[in-house]
Amino acid sequence: MRHSPGILVLVLVIGFLEFAVDAGMIRRALLPPPSATAEVLWELLSTGEFLPPLLSTLKLVFAGFFLGSAIGVALGTAMGISPAMFRLFEPLVELIRPIPKSALVPPLMLFLGIDDAMKITSVTLVVTFPVLLNTLQGVRGVDRVMLDAARTHGWGLGHTLRHMILPAALPFILAGMRVSLGLAMVLAVLSEMLAGQGGLGFLILDMQRSFQLRQMYAWLVILAVLGLLLNSIFLLAERRALFWQRR
Amino acid sequence: MRPSSGLWLVLALMALWEVSARLHWVDSPNWPPLSTVVVALFHDIASGELPPLIGGTLWRMGAGLAAGSIAGVVVGLAFCLAPVTRLLLGPAVELLRPIPVPAIIPPLVLFLGLDDPMKITVVALTAFFPVLTNTMQGVAAVEAEAVQMGRTFGVGPLRRAAFIVLPATAPYALAGVRVALGLSLVVAVVAEMIAGEAGIGHYLVMMQFAGRAPEMYATIILLAVLGYALNRGFVAMERRAIHWWFALGRQADG
Numbered sequence: 001m002r003h004s005p006g007i008l009v010l011v012l013v014i015g016f017l018e019f020a021v022d023a024g025m026i027r028r029a030l031l032p033p034p035s036a037t038a039e040v041l042w043e044l045l046s047t048g049e050f051l052p053p054l055l056s057t058l059k060l061v062f063a064g065f066f067l068g069s070a071i072g073v074a075l076g077t078a079m080g081i082s083p084a085m086f087r088l089f090e091p092l093v094e095l096i097r098p099i100p101k102s103a104l105v106p107p108l109m110l111f112l113g114i115d116d117a118m119k120i121t122s123v124t125l126v127v128t129f130p131v132l133l134n135t136l137q138g139v140r141g142v143d144r145v146m147l148d149a150a151r152t153h154g155w156g157l158g159h160t161l162r163h164m165i166l167p168a169a170l171p172f173i174l175a176g177m178r179v180s181l182g183l184a185m186v187l188a189v190l191s192e193m194l195a196g197q198g199g200l201g202f203l204i205l206d207m208q209r210s211f212q213l214r215q216m217y218a219w220l221v222i223l224a225v226l227g228l229l230l231n232s233i234f235l236l237a238e239r240r241a242l243f244w245q246r247r
Numbered sequence: 248m249r250p251s252s253g254l255w256l257v258l259a260l261m262a263l264w265e266v267s268a269r270l271h272w273v274d275s276p277n278w279p280p281l282s283t284v285v286v287a288l289f290h291d292i293a294s295g296e297l298p299p300l301i302g303g304t305l306w307r308m309g310a311g312l313a314a315g316s317i318a319g320v321v322v323g324l325a326f327c328l329a330p331v332t333r334l335l336l337g338p339a340v341e342l343l344r345p346i347p348v349p350a351i352i353p354p355l356v357l358f359l360g361l362d363d364p365m366k367i368t369v370v371a372l373t374a375f376f377p378v379l380t381n382t383m384q385g386v387a388a389v390e391a392e393a394v395q396m397g398r399t400f401g402v403g404p405l406r407r408a409a410f411i412v413l414p415a416t417a418p419y420a421l422a423g424v425r426v427a428l429g430l431s432l433v434v435a436v437v438a439e440m441i442a443g444e445a446g447i448g449h450y451l452v453m454m455q456f457a458g459r460a461p462e463m464y465a466t467i468i469l470l471a472v473l474g475y476a477l478n479r480g481f482v483a484m485e486r487r488a489i490h491w492w493f494a495l496g497r498q499a500d501g
Contacts, residue, residue, distance in 0.1 A: 006338030013339070030357045084252070091253035092260070098475040100433040102440070103448075103467045106455035110277040185347040186437075193349055193441055194452075201349060205441070208353035220350060227345030 032214045041218040050222055057199040058226070060116065060188040061181075064123020068184070069177055071124070072131025076173075079132075080139025081157075081165065093132065101126040101183075105191050114195035119188060126187045127180040134176025138169030171245060174238045181234055185227055200226070279461045288465035297447070297469065304446040305473075307363055308435040311370025315431075316424045318371065319378025320413075323420070326379075327386035328408055340379070348373050348434050352441050361443035366435060373434040374427035378420060385419025386412060418492040421485050428481055432474050 014034045020026045021033040044050040079086040079093075105122050112118035142165050150160045166173075192201030200223045207216035261281055267273045268280035279287075291297045322340075326333035352369055359365035389412050397407045439448025447466060454463040486493060 005334045006336065009335050010339055010342070087251045088253050088256055091251070091257050095257060098478070099467060099471040100436060100474060102433055102437050103451055103470050105440075106451055106463060107277070107460075107467070110455065110460070111275075182345070182347075185345075186349060189347040190349040190437055190441075201347075204350050205353050208356065213357070216353060220346070220354065223350050224342065224346045227347060228342065231345045 029211075029213075032217065037214050037217040037221070040214040041221055044218055044222070053198060053200050053203055053219070054222060054226065057188055057192065057201065057223075060119045060123055060191070060199070061184045061230070063116075063120045064188065065127050065177075065181060065184045067120070068124040068127025068180060069131050072128045072176065072180075073135050073173060075128075076132040076135025077139050077161070077165070077169075080136050080169075081161075093129075097129050097133075101187060102190055105187075105194050108191075109195065114197055118195065119191040122191050123184050123187045126183045127177075130179045130183070131173065131176040134172045134179075135169060138172025139165055141172070142168045171242055174241060178234055178238065181230060182227075185230070189223070276458060277460045279464070283461045284464040284468065287461035288468060291462060291465060292469075297450075297466075300445075300447045300450050301469070301473070304432075304435050304439065304448065307366045307438075307446065308370055308431045310363075311367040311435065312374045312424070312427060312431040314367065315371035315374025316378045316420075316427060319375045319423065319427075320382050320416075320420050322375075323379045323382025324386065324408060324412065324416070327383055328404070328412065343372075344376055349437055349441060352438055356442050362445065365442065366438040366446075369438045370431045370435050373430050374424075377426040377430070378423040381419045381423030381426075382416055385416035388419065389415040418489050421489060425478070425481055425485065428477055429474060432470070432477060436470065 017026070017031065018033050018035055021028060021031060075089065075093075079089055101122060104125060105118075108118045108122055112121060146164060146168075147160070150164055155164070188199070189201035189204075192199035193205045196202055196206075200219055203219045204216055204223065207213070207219060264281045268278050268283075322332075322336075326337065348369060351372065352365070355365045355368055359368060393411055393415065394407060397411045402411070435446070436448035436451070439446035440452050443449060447470065451463060451466045451470075454460075454466060
C-alpha cells in the first residue's frame with residue numbers, strides 16, 4: 001500500500017484531535033470531538049437522510065457541467081475550424097472571460113430567482129470558458145498535414161470532425177473539463193449558500209449559523225467525499241478515453 | 248486595424264443592452280441601461296466609495312496569494328526532494344484538495360472570525376494547490392545533469408535545492424502562481440460575499456439586496472477589469488523575472 005503511512009498520519013491526527021478536545025485544549029464550541037461528528041455522520045448515512053441534499057447538489061453540478069461542456073466544445077470547435085467564427089466570437093469571449101462568474105450569482109438571482117435555473121446557469125457559465133479555450137487550443141493544434149490528407153481522401157467536414165479533429169483535440173478538451181469540474185462544484189456550493197434553499201452548501205452554512213457544529217462537520221465530510229469521488233471518476237474516465245496516450 | 252466582425256458583435260450587443268433598457272423592451276428595475284451602469288461606476292469611484300473597498304479586497308487577496316504560493320513552493324520542493332514528507336502528508340493534501348472552497352469558509356469562521364485572518368486563510372488555501380502541483384511538475388522537469396553536476400562539485404543538498412532546483416523550477420511555479428492569482432481574486436470576493444462586512448464582495452451582495460442594479464453591474468465590470476489587469480500585470484512581471492526562460496523559447500503552461 002503506497003498510501004498507508006500517510007493514512008496512518010491522518011488517523012493519528014484525528015486521534016490527537018479527539019484527545020485534544022477531551023483534554024480541553026480545543027474548545028468544544030469550535031470543534032466537537034471527531035467521534036461525535038462520526039456519530040452524526042453515521043446517523044445521516046444510515047437513515048438515508050444524506051441523500052436528498054447530496055442529490056440536489058449533484059444535480060446542479062451535473063446539469064451545469066454537461067451544459068457548459070457542450071457549449072464550450074461546440075463553440076470552441078466552431079471557432080477552431082472557421083476563421084470567420086473566430087473573428088466573430090473572439091472579442092466577446094475575451095470580454096466575458098475575465099468576469100468572475102461567482103460575482104454573477106447576485107444578478108442571476110434577480111433575473112432567475114433562487115431556484116435551480118439560477119444555480120444551473122451559474123454553474124454552466126463557469127464551466128463553459130475553460131472547456132471553450134481548451135477546445136479551441138486543441139482544435140487549432142491539429143496537424144495541418146493530417147487535415148490536408150483528410151481533404152485528399154475526400155473526407156467531408158463531418159467525417160473529419162468526428163474521426164480526426166475531435167479525437168486529436170480530446171486530451172485538451174478533457175483537461176479543460178477536469179478544471180471545470182472543480183469549478184462547477186465551487187459554483188454549485190456557492191449558489192446554494194447565497195440562495196439558501198437546500199443542498200450541501202446551504203446545509204454547511206446553515207448548520208454553522210445555528211451552531212450545530214457536529215452536523216456542519218458531518219455535511220462537510222460528505223461534500224469532501226463527493227468531491228473526491230467525482231474527481232477520481234473523472235480521472236479514471238479520462239485515462240480510459242485517452243488509452244492511446246502514453247502514460 | 249479594420250474593426251473585425253467580432254468587435255461589431257460586441258458593439259451591437261452593448262447597443263442592444265442600452266436600447267432594450269431605454270425603450271423598456273426589458274421593463275425591469277434590474278435591467279438598467281449600460282450608460283447608467285458606466286455612470287454609476289465612475290461616480291462610485293470618484294465619490295471615494297469603491298477605492299477603499301477595492302484596496303481591502305486586494306490586500307486580502309495579495310496576502311493570501313503570497314502565503315499560499317510560498318507554502319505551495321516549499322511543500323512542493325519538500326515532497327519531491329524528501330519523498331518521506333510526501334509519503335506522510337500526501338494523502339492529507341489530496342483529501343483537502345477536492346473540497347470546494349466556499350465550503351471551508353463556515354468552519355474557518357469559527358476559528359478565525361469574520362475578518363481578515365479568515366479571508367486571507369481561505370485565499371491562501373486556494374492558491375496553495377495550483378502552485379504545489381506546478382512546483383512538483385517543475386522539479387520533475389529539472390535536468391538531471393544539472394543536479395549531478397552540483398553533486399560532482401560538492402554542493403550540499405540544501406544548497407542544491409536553493410541554487411539549482413529552485414531557479415530551474417521557477418518558470419513552472421510562476422505559471423502556478425498565475426493560475427492562483429485568478430482564483431485568489433475570485434475567492435477573496437466569494438469569502439466577502441459569504442461572511443463579514445468588508446470589501447467589494449460584500450458591497451456586491453448589499454447592492455443586490457438594496458435593488459441598486461446599476462451599482463451591482465458596475466461592481467462586476469470593475470471586478471472583470473481588475474482580474475484582467477492583474478493577469479496582464481503578472482504576465483509582464485513574469486516575462487521580466489524569468490526572461491532567460493523565454494529566451495530559450497520555452498513555455499510552461501503545464
